[in-house]
Amino acid sequence: MKEPQARRFGGFHIDTPHNANEKIFLTYFQTAKKKRKDIYRKILKVTTCNIFLGIIMSLGHGAVKRQGSPKALGRDENHPGLFIIKIPLNVHPDSEWMECFRNPTTFRLDSAHPKLIEVSGNNLMLRSPEKKITENIKWVEKYISQANGCYERKIAEKMAERKRQEEKLRKEKEELKRINDVLKEL
Numbered sequence: 708m709k710e711p712q713a714r715r716f717g718g719f720h721i722d723t724p725h726n727a728n729e730k731i732f733l734t735y736f737q738t739a740k741k742k743r744k745d746i747y748r749k750i751l752k753v754t755t756c757n758i759f760l761g762i763i764m765s766l767g768h769g770a771v772k773r774q775g776s777p778k779a780l781g782r783d784e785n786h787p788g789l790f791i792i793k794i795p796l797n798v799h800p801d802s803e804w805m806e807c808f809r810n811p812t813t814f815r816l817d818s819a820h821p822k823l824i825e826v827s828g829n830n831l832m833l834r835s836p837e838k839k840i841t842e843n844i845k846w847v848e849k850y851i852s853q854a855n856g857c858y859e860r861k862i863a864e865k866m867a868e869r870k871r872q873e874e875k876l877r878k879e880k881e882e883l884k885r886i887n888d889v890l891k892e893l
Contacts, residue, residue: 794831807857819843
């Protein structure tokens with residue numbers, strides 16, 4: 708078994724094991740470094756990779772972005788006037804992000820509405836008439852941006868709740884210690 712070695716990420720030294728978790732760790736940093744500096748700076752105080760990975764897994768995947776160009780896959784068999792357009796994403800969105808995506812604050816009621824877009828792994832599958840493909844892809848990008856904002860707020864709420872719970876637990880431990888110290892004197 709290899710000994711952990713110090714790795715340098717974003718100006719910080721982190722102990723990381725040489726195993727499959729390192730890929731998750733690196734992927735998170737690449738995503739978080741650009742869009743979520745305020746969150747990852749707080750997380751970087753953690754000194755061991757296992758604790759850090761536990762936090763990452765509970766906090767989500769970071770911002771979702773379009774990765775590469777959309778691709779037309781063909782006509783929709785059920786709706787011949789529509790083309791199926793595959794829009795590749797940088798990550799497989801989790802259910803919380805999908806909830807944000809499906810319920811945008813600004814939207815149009817047409818074939819590009821998020822409730823009509825399917826998710827297949829790291830891809831969004833848009834059905835669009837040929838004349839509106841470019842316009843609908845722009846709307847999908849707006850929906851992605853709105854979903855990222857909503858998702859970041861949810862992550863911030865989770866972090867705040869976690870901090871409240873940790874503070875509550877710390878206070879309870881202090882109270883128990885104080886009571887036990889009094890009981891020792893009896």
